[in-house]
Amino acid sequence: MSLPSNSLLTAPVHGQLRAAPIPCDGHTMGRDSLLRYLQIKVHHLIQEQDWESIRVVGAYDRSAVVSRYEKTGKLFNVERPTATVHGRELVIKAFPGADYVQHYALIIATYLAMTGRPADAVTYQPPGHAECRAAVEELNLELNGDLVLVGWGLQHLAPKGGVWTRGPGYAWQRAEVAGHRVVYLGFLHSIWGDVAGRVVARLATLGARDVVYVGKVGALDPAIEPNMWLATGNESLVRGALVTWDDFFGDFAANQVDVQAGLHVTSSSILLENRDWLAKHSEYAFVDPEIGPMGEAARQMGIRFGYLHVISNNLARHYPADLSNERHGEVLRRRASLIDRIRSLIAGRLADGSTRNPGGAR
Incomplete structure (x- = not known):
């Protein structure tokens, strides 16, 4: 995975990476469109309540809590990352891929910042090569x-x-x-x-x-x-x-x-x-x-x-x-x-x- 060089991600914390929100004013989508894009992506448990920590990991787990904002009316690409609750920690499970896990963590952090909520508790764990390969196999x-x-x-x-x-x-x-x-x-x-x-x-x-x-x-x-x-x-x-x-x-x-x-x-x-x-x-x-x-x-x-x-x-x-x-x-x-x-x-x-x-x- 190629990490950006503009401090969007901080140093690892306990083996994880912390995702910082993207400055929305400089984004090519513009502020309003970017927020609408995030709202249709972010799990409902994040949109509806606050968490002490939100951790994004690589895991394909349809037995976890499915987002109410998953797509409808389509046959494919309908599933969003799922979630499990551990007290005041929310673990988001995205299909194992370095890019996807990073992308979804940035989505969450940016959404929280744009809605006036603390975003410093969002971290992610890049999945290993063997884990990613096993999922595709x-x-x-x-x-x-x-x-x-x-x-x-x-x-x-x-x-x-x-x-x-x-x-x-x-x-x-x-x-x-x-x-x-x-x-x-x-x-x-x-x-x-x-x-x-x-x-x-x-x-x-x-x-x-x-x-x-x-x-x-x-x-x-x-x-x-x-x-x-x-x-x-x-x-x-x-x-x-x-x-x-x-x-x-x-x-x-x-x-x-x-x-x-x-x-x-x-x-x-x-x-x-x-x-x-x-x-x-x-x-x-x-x-x-x-x-x-x-x-x-x-x-x-x-x-x-x-x-x-x-x-x-x-x-x-x-x-x-x-x-x-x-x-x-x-x-x-x-x-x-x-x-x-x-x-x-x-x-x-x-x-x-x-x-x-x-x-x-x-």
């Missing part, structure tokens, strides 16, 4: 050179009437598209940041040949209006180094009139994307936490990776749509049209004759 599918489609909007991308087979924290179904085997894989919990990279590595180990990630990115170009464009590319800045991967889409997606192609930068938390951060990365086109780790893992494992994302928000210019109002009707309508377009482009890529033959050699 719960994923177990039989793959044989398949294209695996992971991410957001899968219930609309998969064939209608298909049956989802459930595993611990995920579900999948198999189909044939343009003569190619495709597996649609969705997670109930978030696969934020480094978790997403481990998912790609696990899929490669299980026999996947290609992985495509469908999701949402923020634009850094002020001219790009949210929910009007798709984004793609094959290079990301990850921990200060540029990472390039063998792109599943080649030039196919980038040549489409409704697709923006550009250089991606990986950010471990939306909370860290303030105006100073934006100024340092102004030459990049897109930002999200997952694309870089996924592309890096695909390169290391010798498989292809591609992303085709909805541009959901803009960090460089204020637009009515941002990450705090994603459930509004007009946003949902525009995104439904873009999901249809993603489905068409993936099918077109599989049918264009330049992909590997199903079941063929790597």
Whole structure:
């Protein structure tokens, strides 16, 4: 995990890190949108009462107290971190990933500060490598050179009437598209940041040949209006180094009139994307936490990776749509049209004759 250098996190306390609130006045979302974003993320036990200490750990525990603010009306990515009460201490359990545990701790600390409550009791314990790997190894599918489609909007991308087979924290179904085997894989919990990279590595180990990630990115170009464009590319800045991967889409997606192609930068938390951060990365086109780790893992494992994302928000210019109002009707309508377009482009890529033959050699 790459720690920020702007004193957002203090020195370890009893093996933990203390999360300090983000200065909201300098954040790219703006104060009002940032607070709305936090309110839909923070566990109800934190919003409704005070605690002497709040500790965020890496653990996937659905037997703990589930947040009343979990998402509804979706098949995947509906689960929030859960909570257990130990007297006046609240332990928040987030899916094991260094980026996700840090991100959620910053969410809590910033929310408390913005609502006029003490934030100095928020700490987190970064999960170890073995713990993170073990959590992802719960994923177990039989793959044989398949294209695996992971991410957001899968219930609309998969064939209608298909049956989802459930595993611990995920579900999948198999189909044939343009003569190619495709597996649609969705997670109930978030696969934020480094978790997403481990998912790609696990899929490669299980026999996947290609992985495509469908999701949402923020634009850094002020001219790009949210929910009007798709984004793609094959290079990301990850921990200060540029990472390039063998792109599943080649030039196919980038040549489409409704697709923006550009250089991606990986950010471990939306909370860290303030105006100073934006100024340092102004030459990049897109930002999200997952694309870089996924592309890096695909390169290391010798498989292809591609992303085709909805541009959901803009960090460089204020637009009515941002990450705090994603459930509004007009946003949902525009995104439904873009999901249809993603489905068409993936099918077109599989049918264009330049992909590997199903079941063929790597």
